[in-house]
Amino acid sequence: MRPALLTASILASLLSLSACKRTEAPAPAAPAEAPKATTTPAQGFHDNLNAVAWVQTSVEYKALSEQSYRAAADHLDAALKEKHWDALVPDERGNAATGLKPAVVMDVDETVLDNSPYQARLIRDGKEYDEVSWDQWVAEKKARPVPGVVDFAKAANAKGVTVLYISNRAVHLKEATLANLRAVGLPVADDSVFLGLGTVVEGCEQNGSEKNCRRRLAGQKYRVLMQFGDQIGDFVQVEVNTPEGRQKLYDEYEDWFGERWWMLPNPTYGSWEPALFNNDWAQPAVARSQAKRAALDVAR
Numbered sequence: 581m582r583p584a585l586l587t588a589s590i591l592a593s594l595l596s597l598s599a600c601k602r603t604e605a606p607a608p609a610a611p612a613e614a615p616k617a618t619t620t621p622a623q624g625f626h627d628n629l630n631a632v633a634w635v636q637t638s639v640e641y642k643a644l645s646e647q648s649y650r651a652a653a654d655h656l657d658a659a660l661k662e663k664h665w666d667a668l669v670p671d672e673r674g675n676a677a678t679g680l681k682p683a684v685v686m687d688v689d690e691t692v693l694d695n696s697p698y699q700a701r702l703i704r705d706g707k708e709y710d711e712v713s714w715d716q717w718v719a720e721k722k723a724r725p726v727p728g729v730v731d732f733a734k735a736a737n738a739k740g741v742t743v744l745y746i747s748n749r750a751v752h753l754k755e756a757t758l759a760n761l762r763a764v765g766l767p768v769a770d771d772s773v774f775l776g777l778g779t780v781v782e783g784c785e786q787n788g789s790e791k792n793c794r795r796r797l798a799g800q801k802y803r804v805l806m807q808f809g810d811q812i813g814d815f816v817q818v819e820v821n822t823p824e825g826r827q828k829l830y831d832e833y834e835d836w837f838g839e840r841w842w843m844l845p846n847p848t849y850g851s852w853e854p855a856l857f858n859n860d861w862a863q864p865a866v867a868r869s870q871a872k873r874a875a876l877d878v879a880r
Contacts, residue, residue, distance in 0.1 A: 587854070589617075594678065594694040597601055603706070610720040626702070626703040627707065627865075628699055628702070628703060628848055628849075629703055630847075631699075631847040632696050632699045632700055632703060632848055634847060635694070635699075635846075635847070635848060636696050636700065637695045641727075641845060642727045644844075644845045645726050645727040645728050645729075645844055645845065646727045646728040646781065646842055647728075648742050648842050648843070649727075649728030649729055649731065649732040649842075650717040650729065650731075650732075651838065651842075652806060652808070652842045653732050653735050653736075655839060656735065656736060656739065656741070656805070656806075657739075659682075659806060659840075660682060660695055660739065660741070663678055664677075664678070665803070665805060665840070666803060666804060666805075666834070666840075667684075667685070667804045667805060667806050667807045667840035667841065668795055668796075668798075668799050668804050668807075669815075669816050671792075671814075671817075672792055672795045672796050672799060672817075673796075673799050674710070674796050674799060674800065675799065675800060677799065677867075678803070679740060679803075679805070680743045680801065680802050680803040681740075681741070681801065681802050682740065682742070682802065682803050682805050682840060683741060683742040683744050683801065683802035683803070683804055683805065684736055684742075684743055684744065684796065684804070684805055684806045684807070684808065685744045685746050685795065685798055685804050685806070685807045685808070686729075686733075686743060686744065686745055686746070686807075686808045686809075687745075687747060687808060687809040687810060687811075687814040688745050688747035688749060688757065688761075689731075689747065689748075689749065689810075690726065690810040690844065690848070691726060691808050691809050691810050691814070691844045691846075692726055692729050692733075692745065692761070692766065692808075693723035693724070693725065693726065693760060693761070694723055694724045694726050694727065694763070695717065695723050696848070697722065698713075698714070698717040698723075698725075699848055699849075701713075701717075708772040709840075715753065716759060718753045718756050718760075719748065719753075719756050720757055721759050721760040721763060722760075723764075724764060725766065726767070726844060727765040729766070730764065730765045730766060733766050733767055734765070734767065736767075737767040741770055741805065742773065742802060743766070743767050743768075743773060744775065744798050744802065744804075745757075745761065745773055745774045745775065745777045745815075746791050746794045746795065747772065747774065747775070747776050747800065748776070748777045748789045748791070749776050749777065750776055750777045750778055751776040751777065751778040751779060752778075753776065754771070754774050754776055757774060757776070758771065758774055769870070775794040775797065775798065777789055779790070779793075779794055779797070781793040781794060781796060781797045783798055784797075787817075789813075790817050790818065791813065791814065791817075792817040794818075795807075805840075806840055806841070806842060807840065807841050807842070808841075808842045808844065809841075809842075809843065809844065810843065810844045810845070810846035810850065811824055811846070811850045811851055811852070812829055812830065813851055815833070815836075815841045816829055816833060818851065821851055821854065821859055822853045822855050823855055823856065823875070825855075826851075826852065826855060826872070830856065850864055853872070856871055856872050856875045857871035857872065858871075
């Protein structure tokens, strides 16, 4: 970057944090989990650089993912034996789970499939997420499995546990997504195990990209032993997407993590980010960065 081009606005952009994109106003709600990188500062810098580099190159990322899936596998037998074990919150369990076939619910992006190459392309090209480029990436069917997921899913399948994929990939991406899942060795019982964004659930009105209706649908046929995701909204409905609202959910269900719920690391995007700037993606990048900087704790 030439010194003459180092304006105040670029400096502010350089200090922004990791990225995702969704317009949620005025009533905040968690966004879809499909990758949404946003800022595109001048001269090649990208807001998501550190996060994507960490996912793609660090042994720490691999270790975190592997240990989550290994620990979950160790809990699977206990979950199967306990007749009343259920990973759906009471408000989303519309019928008795006793006697139903066992299943695990898995988010797709950054929980099962690693889309960091798509994010890397955005960084390389100085671009931000858009639906056209995202659909093109999904159509390539090149996403690799998140470390540890294949072994876990195969172990669950061998025990008679159905793997359900509740994803905020749109329903028109179903065929490509299932093909990608099969290609990396993940069990796909049939086309019905994919519940994408736009799935119609009778008697339940979906709020934006929230997954509560689809979790209810899964609960009608299955006793859900575990849920896997990379955002709090993959486990329970986020009614108010603010730091306080999200903390309240975590406090309420803290004991479920590491037993019924399993969180995977994803620093590249998520509904945590817009919660810091009132879910208002219409703001300029500099304003969003300022809001995120203001949320930093420098007192510790």
